[in-house]
Amino acid sequence: MTFGTKSKGVYAIAATPFLEDGSIDFNSVDSLTDFYEQSGCTGITILGIMGEAPKLEPDESRAIIKRVVSRAKVPVIVGVSAPGFAAMRSLAKSAMDMGAAGVMIAPTPALKTDDQIVNYFASAVEAIGDDVPWVLQDYPLTLNVVMANSVIAKIMSNHPSCLMLKHEDWPGLEKISKLRAMQAAGELREFSILCGNGGMFLDFEPERGADGAMTGYGFPDMLTELVGLFAADKRDEAHDLFDAHLPLIRYEQQLGVGLAVRKHVLKRRGVIASDAQRKPAQMLTPKARAEVDYLLERLAKKDARAALKA
Amino acid sequence: MTFGTKSKGVYAIAATPFLEDGSIDFNSVDSLTDFYEQSGCTGITILGIMGEAPKLEPDESRAIIKRVVSRAKVPVIVGVSAPGFAAMRSLAKSAMDMGAAGVMIAPTPALKTDDQIVNYFASAVEAIGDDVPWVLQDYPLTLNVVMANSVIAKIMSNHPSCLMLKHEDWPGLEKISKLRAMQAAGELREFSILCGNGGMFLDFEPERGADGAMTGYGFPDMLTELVGLFAADKRDEAHDLFDAHLPLIRYEQQLGVGLAVRKHVLKRRGVIASDAQRKPAQMLTPKARAEVDYLLERLAKKDARAALKA
Amino acid sequence: MTFGTKSKGVYAIAATPFLEDGSIDFNSVDSLTDFYEQSGCTGITILGIMGEAPKLEPDESRAIIKRVVSRAKVPVIVGVSAPGFAAMRSLAKSAMDMGAAGVMIAPTPALKTDDQIVNYFASAVEAIGDDVPWVLQDYPLTLNVVMANSVIAKIMSNHPSCLMLKHEDWPGLEKISKLRAMQAAGELREFSILCGNGGMFLDFEPERGADGAMTGYGFPDMLTELVGLFAADKRDEAHDLFDAHLPLIRYEQQLGVGLAVRKHVLKRRGVIASDAQRKPAQMLTPKARAEVDYLLERLAKKDARAALKA
């Protein structure tokens, strides 16, 4: 399984597990890596926004990369977005040296015009080197940078080393359709599209042309099953599965509190030892935790994977 | 049924129906008003953000107010948010003169500090008059103004004429809990809380302390039923109903395209004659329309109200 | 003197004079109009952001347009920026019917991508009619919409009825040079460029290719003299004059408080009866007023026009 313009399936956005004292829980890093692979994920993305990357020291980031890359049998993508190109360059170099399959880059929030965005990625590619495969992250809801299809097309044309779009515009279904139409018309080269936003529209994105998902929902095994059902043209079954999970997917898709839900679910499933976050952390209140548990309980009636272990 | 600090149930955020040529479809205004009432709505809110208010001439706004107020038996709230206090004052005066129960005011997007927000509403109340009942709209996702609970509390303390909070922060469940806790502790006077955001969290908001919903989802009859189930402590039944609708609720909750979904559903349900919008309009593509229809079809298996008439 | 793609000189951004009770001071509207003409202004722009336009009722806006248009012998431009195209259309129609030379339109703050900006102005032109001459306002500091030169070029190409750019990007000198270079290379049609930002860079803008200024600095007579000195190639004299005024220009160029400075200066010069503003108003504190008066006093040693009358 390789990382390329034809990549399909589910790339898990990995959480970063901590112990209660705030130190990195490397045992849970291992079990989480194994869990993603056993769930059928075709890749793992680490040090993304949801991975609490800015809360890590540079040495810690490198330690996590080393741990995951040396253990995983699937391609590992490393988030290298940074406020300056110097940090981006050195982290990308470290990641590739340790065996990462590629890196992921999001636009810096200050970008305004189409040209500023295009130029930013030109500088980023110059910084990391044009031989380093990378993923373009399109995430306006958090980053406040809106990339028109024409901008994405220009970046893809300028940089053959960009192999994949992490799509998380919202609303975003038409964006997928239009990019695929441009490719079908021969106006745009091939690249993979994996969708984020917690999977909130994964019941329609594959039919629009997405190759799968790149997100951190606590049930990656459900995500891979869902993408498989679409690949097998089992539309109704796919929607049945999706609809069963949607209440939880929706609950998790809350900025800030979403990571707490995700870690809580992973802990309940026995994958990580603690749901601790480094500061600044937005933890679940008792009421919120009870709500999530109630959703899990309801989900378990339709999907045995949600049966609580603890 | 009156509009006050104890208001409960569902206030429908009314769409504004147009004919294909862009003129106001007053027959559909009537049928929509009737439909909201028959659906069990305890109030109707017109000229909100979703009501295409900025696309109307002042005379048209007044004509719609007159039409709805004179027909409806439930309280009618009129959105009067405006870039200046002069327009806000005159529209509020017109609305109250015609018999509206109150007005709704959102913060202007330029506000930054807590004090700026508090002062803005002081000026707004001075403009409309402190005898005019009003709803405070808290909608950060679109307006980019984040109101802390302490700010909401201060506005409520300063202005007894504010009777209701339209809550659509996201994430927002803890906000409801905290405001209700402040009231329980005697630190904050009573007011009604109705929730927006298309109903995306209406399966938990009532238990957190919300009095109901103020939103424009195409199945207001489902919203009133849902709020009723919570009032009757039928939690599981409420979730069953909610979960059946969530795929469509989620699809509708897309900025821009959401209004098109809403008008499409209302048209399919035979409530309005046309799904036309005034420019700038974001219409459904054929693919999107087919997706909505597929969701309606699936929903109809669980809720007969979704059976397509057309 | 007409309004067109070859317009030169100074278009005054007119303040809106109020009496102490908040009503419009039409006598001062007259004297202000006369003052701008006597100062050598080649045009007057009313109802701009600095003209407190959002604080006016629609009828008041129309009364001001009528008053100024019927009195002025120079072209009058009317700001018609509005949150919706309906209000823009009707105000533009009223203005043109009363004899305005054209209208001015700024982008709505929500615009993000290049295409969104281009499309916004296409809709605006459709709303006001493609026979109405207009000025494109480029004001990122306040409106948060950054227009690349390619975007301005596209708008100008799409809409022959756009005759002028009100330039107030900051930094903005290169923007003027590049637009003029595009025109020199035959890639872009002719249009007038008048600069805003309170005149803060008017010592270099004419040499970069600007045709003059459109701003509301309290000494329009100095602005016209300055533009004249540049036209006569008297560079050093122009800078001497500019540098004498820069401390005051700089003081006036403070968001919010700038209008108070401007009205204070106009009142001290005997042009308007009162420096009252409608709410929300940011008035000068006694300390600030003393600072402005001190700057006027210092300026008066170099420019007799600054000698205080009061």
Place this chain on the structure above:
Amino acid sequence: MTFGTKSKGVYAIAATPFLEDGSIDFNSVDSLTDFYEQSGCTGITILGIMGEAPKLEPDESRAIIKRVVSRAKVPVIVGVSAPGFAAMRSLAKSAMDMGAAGVMIAPTPALKTDDQIVNYFASAVEAIGDDVPWVLQDYPLTLNVVMANSVIAKIMSNHPSCLMLKHEDWPGLEKISKLRAMQAAGELREFSILCGNGGMFLDFEPERGADGAMTGYGFPDMLTELVGLFAADKRDEAHDLFDAHLPLIRYEQQLGVGLAVRKHVLKRRGVIASDAQRKPAQMLTPKARAEVDYLLERLAKKDARAALKA
């Protein structure tokens, strides 16, 4: 001379000198450090926004801190703003270990409500340790975070280790007056206020209560002279000096291009060897360079320090 709540004078915001090949020019770091001291600066701030800090590798940042701290006889403040508290903690620790007098922290741009800002600085102080002296940077123009006086007061009350406010709100004169009034009334403890924004209002800030300036204008010797004139109550002389420099101060106060002006001036004055910037760099065009040189030429007639050496 120490860094404390009574600090006065001018803290230079240091540029970071590079050689043409992009490597750090440590000889120029030395000469720049000497120059700031010889100019009468009472402190030096390194690795600020204008110091191209995000373009440096962590090791490079530490090398610069070491070089400046070991050479300077005045207190050195180190900018440690970072997207995460881990990086902030480790950089602050390194800086203090090497002998820095303190650190400077700006709010992260995502902060919205008053409480979010207050809490952010609580977390920052927890990260760096409450024994590390620090400067609070208030810079809304670039960071988009507006701090009310009540917020600044709360941060100062919460954290005795905050010794100084870097004030660069705009408009900002009233802010200084109000903070000083709160202190005079005994509502707020003592702290130093040094003003930024390139010195654009340094002709009035000392009289409002500022203790001096913290900015990187290419003539720090003029800034110290100016602050000295105010301390000696020579108001008119102070304004004469300020006004002579204002055209250049104003030109330098352009976001993005300002750093290029600053480095150009420092190079012309013989202080640094090259005006090279690391990417992304906004360099002076030939026209802009000629404009700056013309302003220097004009300035030299009034202030011999501006006479060009090259």
